[in-house]
Amino acid sequence: MSIIAARKESTTTATPAAGTPAEAAAHVSAGTAPAAATRGQVDITNVRKSFGATEVLKGVTLSVPPGGVAVIVGPSGSGKSTLLRTINHLEKVDGGYITIDGELVGYEVRGNKLHELREKDILKQRTNIGMVFQSFNLFPHLTALENVIEAPIVAQKRSKTEARKRGLELLDRVGLKDRADAYPRQLSGGQQQRVAIARALALDPKILLFDEPTSALDPELVNEVLDVIRELATSGTTLIVVTHEMGFARDVADTVVFMDDGLIVESGKPQDIFANPREERTRSFFSKVIEPAFNI
Amino acid sequence: MSAIAPPATADTAPPTPDYSEYKLVPARHPWRWVGTVVVAAGVAAIAWSLVTNPRWEWGVVAQWFTAQSVVNGLIETLKLTAISGVLGFVLGFILALMRLSASPLLVSVSWTFSWIFRSTPLLVQLLLWYNLGYLYEKISLGIPFTDVRFFEAQTTTLISQFAAAVLGLTLNQAAYSAEIIRGGILSVDQGQLEAASALGIPAWQRSTRIVLPQAMRAILPNAFNEIIGLVKGTSIVYVLAYSELFYTVQVIYNRTQQVLPLLLVATLWYVVITSVLSVFQYYIERHFSKGAVRNLPLTPLQKARKFFATHVAASPTKDAR
Numbered sequence: 001m002s003i004i005a006a007r008k009e010s011t012t013t014a015t016p017a018a019g020t021p022a023e024a025a026a027h028v029s030a031g032t033a034p035a036a037a038t039r040g041q042v043d044i045t046n047v048r049k050s051f052g053a054t055e056v057l058k059g060v061t062l063s064v065p066p067g068g069v070a071v072i073v074g075p076s077g078s079g080k081s082t083l084l085r086t087i088n089h090l091e092k093v094d095g096g097y098i099t100i101d102g103e104l105v106g107y108e109v110r111g112n113k114l115h116e117l118r119e120k121d122i123l124k125q126r127t128n129i130g131m132v133f134q135s136f137n138l139f140p141h142l143t144a145l146e147n148v149i150e151a152p153i154v155a156q157k158r159s160k161t162e163a164r165k166r167g168l169e170l171l172d173r174v175g176l177k178d179r180a181d182a183y184p185r186q187l188s189g190g191q192q193q194r195v196a197i198a199r200a201l202a203l204d205p206k207i208l209l210f211d212e213p214t215s216a217l218d219p220e221l222v223n224e225v226l227d228v229i230r231e232l233a234t235s236g237t238t239l240i241v242v243t244h245e246m247g248f249a250r251d252v253a254d255t256v257v258f259m260d261d262g263l264i265v266e267s268g269k270p271q272d273i274f275a276n277p278r279e280e281r282t283r284s285f286f287s288k289v290i291e292p293a294f295n296i
Numbered sequence: 297m298s299a300i301a302p303p304a305t306a307d308t309a310p311p312t313p314d315y316s317e318y319k320l321v322p323a324r325h326p327w328r329w330v331g332t333v334v335v336a337a338g339v340a341a342i343a344w345s346l347v348t349n350p351r352w353e354w355g356v357v358a359q360w361f362t363a364q365s366v367v368n369g370l371i372e373t374l375k376l377t378a379i380s381g382v383l384g385f386v387l388g389f390i391l392a393l394m395r396l397s398a399s400p401l402l403v404s405v406s407w408t409f410s411w412i413f414r415s416t417p418l419l420v421q422l423l424l425w426y427n428l429g430y431l432y433e434k435i436s437l438g439i440p441f442t443d444v445r446f447f448e449a450q451t452t453t454l455i456s457q458f459a460a461a462v463l464g465l466t467l468n469q470a471a472y473s474a475e476i477i478r479g480g481i482l483s484v485d486q487g488q489l490e491a492a493s494a495l496g497i498p499a500w501q502r503s504t505r506i507v508l509p510q511a512m513r514a515i516l517p518n519a520f521n522e523i524i525g526l527v528k529g530t531s532i533v534y535v536l537a538y539s540e541l542f543y544t545v546q547v548i549y550n551r552t553q554q555v556l557p558l559l560l561v562a563t564l565w566y567v568v569i570t571s572v573l574s575v576f577q578y579y580i581e582r583h584f585s586k587g588a589v590r591n592l593p594l595t596p597l598q599k600a601r602k603f604f605a606t607h608v609a610a611s612p613t614k615d616a617r
Contacts, residue, residue, distance in 0.1 A: 088494055127496040137491035141509045141587040151495035183587035
């Protein structure tokens with residue numbers, strides 16, 4: 001693993017939010033990002049979010065460098081998915097802010113206030129951020145190829161021929177070129193999720209967000225999806241993945257982020273965090289989710 | 297492993313006989329046959345009485361069925377149905393969107409509209425619109441609470457029988473179709489909207505390209521129910537003495553006293569319209585079920601073709617066997 005020398009220390013560090021224990025300071029390394037990756041820097045700063053009286057994010061700070069692969073793990077209800085959904089403004093933050101390559105997500109500075117952007121501008125930002133959902137959310141009335149080319153045609157106004165050509169390339173990349181004309185219900189769960197990944201890639205996003213991409217799949221279908229994500233991890237696109245697949249996290253992540261109760265408890269390189277977690281909460285979580293056979 | 301010990305006589309049990317040469321005989325259903333015969337006899341009796349009872353006066357029916365006045369009435373009926381159907385569903389769509397919006401005012405206005413028009417008889421609504429001139433002598437368009445008027449007209453000249461009929465049928469239809477469309481939109485999974493907005497697809501295209509095509513599956517059967525109801529519902533505008541199909545046959549039988557045959561003429565036309573609409577319904581529903589079922593069912597035409605292809609071609613070989 002090589003740390004890119006040019007990276008400023010401040011962008012590689014997740015600093016603890018006010019009120020969090022100092023030792024919870026999460027250090028995010030630049031990881032194995034290819035030197036080519038120059039876009040897709042994500043900075044999350046002190047993000048807070050409540051649903052009613054429940055505070056699900058209590059001040060989360062995290063940086064992921066261009067081309068980095070951050071895997072967020074943690075017990076259910078720890079705020080992982082909510083954090084992911086704030087990154088493309090599907091979930092509005094109550095406090096803090098997020099930037100991508102220095103540009104604020106969902107807001108603009110006017111005077112000394114952050115004004116929420118108009119929907120048109122938010123949608124434009126979202127075309128830089130692909131998202132893959134746990135339940136696939138493919139459009140059932142459109143074929144695999146139509147699912148992939150819908151957003152390029154409607155949101156980016158690309159020509160139909162160009163979009164189709166690119167769509168077929170992407171389906172080929174996820175190994176589904178021969179199923180281009182199949183409807184989602186004619187595909188297995190694993191195939192559907194691979195179409196969903198191709199759909200997210202069709203907008204050439206800087207960043208891809210994966211919200212438990214394999215949780216709805218039968219065990220024997222998990223690997224075909226993970227293999228596609230593994231391949232993406234070397235492509236220079238920044239990946240942020242919420243998952244329960246610890247083996248995948250160990251293999252693919254530059255950084256593993258452990259969240260609990262709305263906070264980042266600790267983060268680090270996978271070999272460090274799995275072998276020597278600093279926090280008791282991390283240790284107790286891993287001891288529950290990692291099978292005894294899985295030892296580094 | 298089962299807790300039951302293997303039978304001690306396992307090795308002495310007789311070997312299973314070989315049934316592979318036996319012919320399979322499906323179960324018989326004698327009562328199904330009895331039911332079929334009884335119903336067939338009933339249907340035949342009804343058909344026989346329709347044909348042989350001279351009081352149906354089929355000759356009179358045939359004479360008036362394509363008479364110019366009846367056809368004119370039919371055209372008026374189709375015109376009323378088409379105009380109030382289309383306008384009703386457009387207004388219903390707007391009302392449904394209002395009802396689903398985040399604005400409490402829009403929600404309550406939409407709710408009140410449906411409440412009023414669904415709670416009052418259509419007959420009363422039609423008479424009210426036709427007699428609007430009694431309530432408001434003039435209708436004008438201008439800026440409220442000022443004297444600025446862009447347009448002003450006598451209510452009675454503005455609201456003809458046709459206008460009153462369209463107005464009444466449209467507003468009534470809108471109230472019902474708003475609920476149907478709202479139900480259809482609600483039936484689409486929330487994740488679809490989320491996925492579409494995560495892909496940067498603008499709001500209007502999210503509704504028209506992602507949500508509506510899926511909502512159509514839930515909307516269509518009810519919508520066709522409404523349209524078919526509307527076809528026959530137009531007969532109620534006879535109270536305005538509007539010469540649609542039903543009013544026309546009334547006028548004729550009041551003159552000729554051939555009441556039942558002429559009612560039959562109107563009825564047969566309504567059956568024809570409904571049948572044509574049902575065929576449309578089948579194919580439109582089939583179009584929107586793309587992707588909702590693994591494999592589309594065959595159309596009746598395809599089924600017939602397949603039947604002839606397999607049975608007619610296969611029967612000689614069957615005989616040969």
